[in-house]
Amino acid sequence: MKPSLITIAFATGTLLLGACTPDASSPESQPDSDQEQAVAPAISTQTLVATTTVMGSIADQIAACEGNTEVEVLMPLGVDPHDYQPSSAQLALLAESGFVVANGLMLEESLVEPLEEFEQEGGTVFRMAEVGEPLPFGGHDDESAEEHDHDHGEEEHDDHSDEESHDHDHGEEEHDDHSDEEGHDHDHGEFDPHFWLDMNRVADATDALGVALEARYGEGFVDCAAEVSESIRDSEGEMIEILAAIPDDNRVLVTDHDAFGYFAEGYDFEVAGVVIPGGSTLAEASSQDLAALVAEIESRGLTAMFGNFHVPSDLLNAVAEESGGLDVVPLYIGSIGEPGSDQESYQEMMLYNARQIASALGN
Ligand SMILES: [Zn+2]
Known part of the structure; x- marks a missing residue:
């Protein structure tokens, strides 16, 4: 060029x-x-592609600091990442970029193959959720755990640690020779992809992203990523203060799907149950599952459950109703908010969620 x-x-x-x-x-x-x-000659500008709107928000903030980088986000605002199907125009964006900021851990199920092809053609895919130690899905959901190759019972978390760190150590290199077997394992959701609900993990991953961007595109990215990660850590401090209004006994979540494992671990909550089993929004709950969930909610005397702002669920509402008319509190889970929502960045989205949770569970 x-x-x-x-x-x-x-x-x-x-x-x-x-x-x-x-x-x-x-x-x-x-x-x-x-x-x-006509815009493409881009001169000194490089284009980053982000998969989810959350990854897009982080990439946008780094790009705004760096000054010569454009960001394209594949998923439209409000789309459920589990359910997203890329258009051919969106896939074509990959060809305009050399670098994709992805969530990883099978969140973007429909992008697994396109991203592997992109890597084979020399592109870099940085999977943010694979920075640090990924968590298995929460141990509270015994029914869905049976579907997996191995249980994710609470007692077994220790057993997973070897496997986790093993998988993780091989992280980046492994994607080149992704065998069918690995893909198969990942299809079953070995690890929980919802890492972004722990802001500390996101801050760490943002720093690591800066290093990867700098390796590919040259100076400036490490410093800019550090600015963004500092902002994320500041917001995390604010979020922890907001959540401090919730007494220990009330730090219990029931959510639409199994998205809050990292949040629970990071901020000292317990996930008492989920409406949709299996870690995605796409599975179906059996009537036995739902009856057990209602019983759990009633036995604990819970007063609120948490829904997905962008993916309203009749089932969730039905469980709330059946459990004696619980409040259903919508949260931003898979996407940041639309323009004008005041949840237009990752940090704003997380603070909004914290305020919602604190007002539902606080004194
Ligand atoms: Zn999810």
């Missing part, structure tokens, strides 16, 4: 710009959008 080529392209407006697409090792980009292509 020589400056002279770019100058010519700009001057003449004729578009031989496929050749200028940064970092795309396959010439897939069709000249179907002259406008986008």
Whole structure:
């Protein structure tokens, strides 16, 4: 990509710009959008692609600091990441970028193969959830644990630690020779992908992302990522203060799906039950599951349960009703908020959730 080529392209407006697409090792980009292509020469600008809106918010903040980076987010606002299906236009964005900021741990089920192809073609995929030690799914959900190769019972967490650190140590390199077997294991959701509900983990992952970006694109990213991670840690401190209003006995969550394992571990809560088993929003609960959940809620005398702002659930409402008319409190789980929502960044989303939880469970 020589400056002279770019100058010519700009001057003449004729578009031989496929050749200028940064970092795309396959010439897939069709000249179907002259406008986008005209912007594509991007000069010193690089484009990061983020998968979820939460990853997009973090990438946006780093890019805003760095100044020469654009961010494209694949998932639209409000989309359930478990249920997301990429359009061909969204997949085409990958060809315009050399670097994807992904959640990982099978959250983006429909992107697993496209991202592996992207890596085979020389792109970098940074999977934020794989920084640090991922957690298995919570041990409270015995029914769904039976579906897995091994149980995730509470007593067994220690047994997993070897396996976890083993898998994790091999992290980045393993993706190249991803065997079918690994993919199969991951399909069953060995690890909980909802790491972003623990802000400390996100801050650590943001620092690590800065290192990876700097390795690929040069100076500036480590410092910018450090600014963002500091902001995340500040917000985490604020969040912990908000949550401090909740007495120990009330630090119990029932949620729409099994998303709050990291939150519970990080901030001293217990997940007493979930409506949709299996760690995704896509499974179906049996009537026995639901009856057991209602019994659990009643025996503990819970007064609130937590829903998903973007994925309203009739089932959740039915359980709340059946349990004596519990409040259903919506939280931002899989996506940040729309413009004007005041939950437009990751940090705002987390603080909103903390306020909602504190007002439902606090004194
Ligand atoms: Zn989820």
